[in-house]
Amino acid sequence: DQxxxxxxxxxxxxxxxxxxxxxxxxxxxKPQLPEDIRTGEDLHIRVPAPLVQEVKDSLDHHMISYKIxxxxxxxxxxxxxxxxxxxxxxxxxGYIYTQYHPMEEIYQWMTQIQKNNxxxxxxxxxxxxxxxxxxxxxxxxQPSHKTKKIIWMDCGIHAREWISPAFCQWFVKEILQxxxxxxxxxxxxxxxxxxxxxxxxxxxxxxxxxxDRLWRKNRSPHMNGTCYGTDLNRNFNSSWGSIGVSYNCRxxxxxxxxxxxxxxxxxxxxxxxxxxSDILCYLTIHSYGQYILTxxxxxxxxxxxxEELMHxxxxxxxxxxxxxxxxxxxxxxxxxxxxxxxxxxxxAHMIGIPFSYTFELRDNGTHGFVLPVDQxxxxxxxxx
Amino acid sequence: AAMExxxxxxxxxxxxxLATAYLCYRRGSPGRGLALRSLRRARRQDISDVGHxxxxxxxxEDVLDKDSTVNCTxxxxxxxxxxxxxxxxxxxxxxxxKNTDEADNIFYNRIKSLEKELVAENIPDSHGNVPPEMEPIxxxxxxxxxxxxxxxxxxxxxxxxxxxxxxxxxxxSDEYLEFDYMILLHDMVSQEIIPxxxxxxxxxxxxxxxxxxxxxxxxxxx
Numbered sequence: 001d002q003x004x005x006x007x008x009x010x011x012x013x014x015x016x017x018x019x020x021x022x023x024x025x026x027x028x029x030k031p032q033l034p035e036d037i038r039t040g041e042d043l044h045i046r047v048p049a050p051l052v053q054e055v056k057d058s059l060d061h062h063m064i065s066y067k068i069x070x071x072x073x074x075x076x077x078x079x080x081x082x083x084x085x086x087x088x089x090x091x092x093x094g095y096i097y098t099q100y101h102p103m104e105e106i107y108q109w110m111t112q113i114q115k116n117n118x119x120x121x122x123x124x125x126x127x128x129x130x131x132x133x134x135x136x137x138x139x140x141x142q143p144s145h146k147t148k149k150i151i152w153m154d155c156g157i158h159a160r161e162w163i164s165p166a167f168c169q170w171f172v173k174e175i176l177q178x179x180x181x182x183x184x185x186x187x188x189x190x191x192x193x194x195x196x197x198x199x200x201x202x203x204x205x206x207x208x209x210x211x212d213r214l215w216r217k218n219r220s221p222h223m224n225g226t227c228y229g230t231d232l233n234r235n236f237n238s239s240w241g242s243i244g245v246s247y248n249c250r251x252x253x254x255x256x257x258x259x260x261x262x263x264x265x266x267x268x269x270x271x272x273x274x275x276x277s278d279i280l281c282y283l284t285i286h287s288y289g290q291y292i293l294t295x296x297x298x299x300x301x302x303x304x305x306x307e308e309l310m311h312x313x314x315x316x317x318x319x320x321x322x323x324x325x326x327x328x329x330x331x332x333x334x335x336x337x338x339x340x341x342x343x344x345x346x347x348a349h350m351i352g353i354p355f356s357y358t359f360e361l362r363d364n365g366t367h368g369f370v371l372p373v374d375q376x377x378x379x380x381x382x383x384x
Numbered sequence: 385a386a387m388e389x390x391x392x393x394x395x396x397x398x399x400x401x402l403a404t405a406y407l408c409y410r411r412g413s414p415g416r417g418l419a420l421r422s423l424r425r426a427r428r429q430d431i432s433d434v435g436h437x438x439x440x441x442x443x444x445e446d447v448l449d450k451d452s453t454v455n456c457t458x459x460x461x462x463x464x465x466x467x468x469x470x471x472x473x474x475x476x477x478x479x480x481x482k483n484t485d486e487a488d489n490i491f492y493n494r495i496k497s498l499e500k501e502l503v504a505e506n507i508p509d510s511h512g513n514v515p516p517e518m519e520p521i522x523x524x525x526x527x528x529x530x531x532x533x534x535x536x537x538x539x540x541x542x543x544x545x546x547x548x549x550x551x552x553x554x555x556x557s558d559e560y561l562e563f564d565y566m567i568l569l570h571d572m573v574s575q576e577i578i579p580x581x582x583x584x585x586x587x588x589x590x591x592x593x594x595x596x597x598x599x600x601x602x603x604x605x606x
Contacts (some may be wrong), residue, residue, distance in 0.1 A: 099511075100510075100511055103471060148510075158495030180467070190425065211512070213510045213547070214546060214547065214570070214577045216575060231575070250602070251574070251576070252575040252576050252577070253574065253575050289572070290604050319405045327422065335393060335394065336394055336397075337394050337572070338394055338572075338573050343488075344596065355500070364419065364420065364421075365401070365419065365420070365544040365572075366419045367446055367508065367512055368544050368570055369511065369546065370508050370509075370511075370514050370546070370547060371509065372513060373511050373512060373513070375512070
């Protein structure tokens with residue numbers, strides 16, 4: 001396989017490339033979607049080996065100049081592979097789950113995951129971020145005649161909590177690698193659909209890679225562009241703005257100009273609201289602290305199904321501990337941590353989703369948000 | 385009368401974090417950093433006109449060797465009102481801490497013999513990496529930040545060292561090593577990241593001292 005690089009110069013060339021792309025089912029690496037191909041902008045396409053000559057001929061015929069960016073994709077993949085090579089083709093070969101990945105790579109990963117597992121996985125659009133980036137979730141669903149209940153999981157609502165998107169990716173990989181061989185996972189998928197949003201706060205995540213590793217909020221501008229960011233986990237419509245927030249943009253827990261003022265919040269909330277009667281469980285993944293948190297943050301009054309909520313969470317914490325001895329505390333946010341309002345987990349429960357949990361992953365503060373890469377695997381394995 | 389605070393209570397864990405920071409400051413070195421492994425028990429006593437006192441039973445672990453743990457009892461007194469007085473902390477360690485004389489001396493001699501002053505930034509880096517030769521510099525900051533955390537904690541804060549932004553060695557003519565740090569503290573309660581400057585003195589026999597420290601304005605969130 002080879003990766004071609006070209007910069008279309010005319011609109012005709014753009015059209016030709018789009019046609020080529022759809023007729024030959026090529027693998028578009030940059031931009032994300034064929035409709036985003038533009039004159040003057042980089043285009044990277046991976047061409048399967050048997051089609052290389054045909055693509056070259058076609059480009060030559062239309063006088064589109066190109067460069068071969070990667071002459072041998074397999075060689076590059078082999079070079080970047082860890083020593084134990086996964087022999088199945090269900091997950092993108094060469095994707096290293098024990099490393100943190102920037103957003104561009106996560107977008108590519110999602111596309112690949114869907115491609116390689118199209119019988120089970122579909123990618124869906126949720127909405128746009130402040131900076132106009134597309135938010136997508138992956139639906140893992142085994143075809144069946146019965147309607148299944150849904151488990152929703154989102155990661156990366158807070159930009160600096162890198163272990164969280166890493167976990168979402170790991171989770172998807174584990175499910176897809178083992179659903180045929182692991183009876184528990186296979187039974188799971190017979191009865192439930194999984195919806196996974198690997199990065200909710202995309203703009204913030206990118207900002208934490210490029211500018212400020214410890215950024216938390218999204219990137220919405222306030223005060224005439226002199227101050228940025230709303231805490232998305234204070235922006236949901238659950239006792240919004242009442243406690244544990246700041247009304248000042250300069251604060252890390254700024255709750256925004258109103259409930260669901262942020263496009264990211266609205267994208268998620270609108271979707272979950274529409275599907276709520278089918279959603280059994282809402283999970284949101286954060287770090288750090290090692291907690292499994294139950295509703296509510298805005299009040300110490302326990303939710304109606306609090307016993308059941310706690311029971312399930314305690315079993316989860318015990319199972320987690322069984323793996324590497326890592327201890328997770330279980331309880332409501334208002335009792336264990338602090339009061340807060342506008343959290344996604346509280347909102348999910350308030351609209352009727354019975355099981356709603358926040359996971360705060362490793363560690364306990366020694367590394368905090370900057371968790372070393374060698375802890376990605378054990379953290380993900382135990383949480384799995 | 386002391387009231388038993390349920391272990392998972394937010395307030396107990398804040399007192400435990402403070403006690404750990406103080407302990408680390410008093411007992412730590414570039415070869416030894418201590419972190420809280422678990423909070424076993426906590427009781428709280430409200431002393432009228434004085435403040436809130438916590439009685440804690442902690443298990444601490446060595447940051448460099450997680451299997452090495454030590455039990456500890458501590459008392460933390462948060463003073464009433466806004467007097468800007470640091471909380472009182474007392475502790476008793478049950479057992480011995482690992483001896484780090486050899487590692488400390490190696491580090492001390494290494495720095496003393498540097499021709500140019502040591503300068504470094506972003507420890508750990510974005511991916512959590514700390515180069516092995518920087519680990520003692522990292523731990524020294526961990527220990528010294530214990531002092532800053534102790535001096536600035538209240539019942540409404542829970543500080544952790546998040547990252548060293550910048551460190552610069554300051555050459556001295558006497559036997560002490562001096563480092564000028566710019567660190568970032570994370571407060572779990574407000575979620576704020578607070579830059580803090582601190583000047584740290586150290587000598588293997590004389591322990592860690594923070595001779596000067598000042599909270600810095602937050603870099604523009606823009």
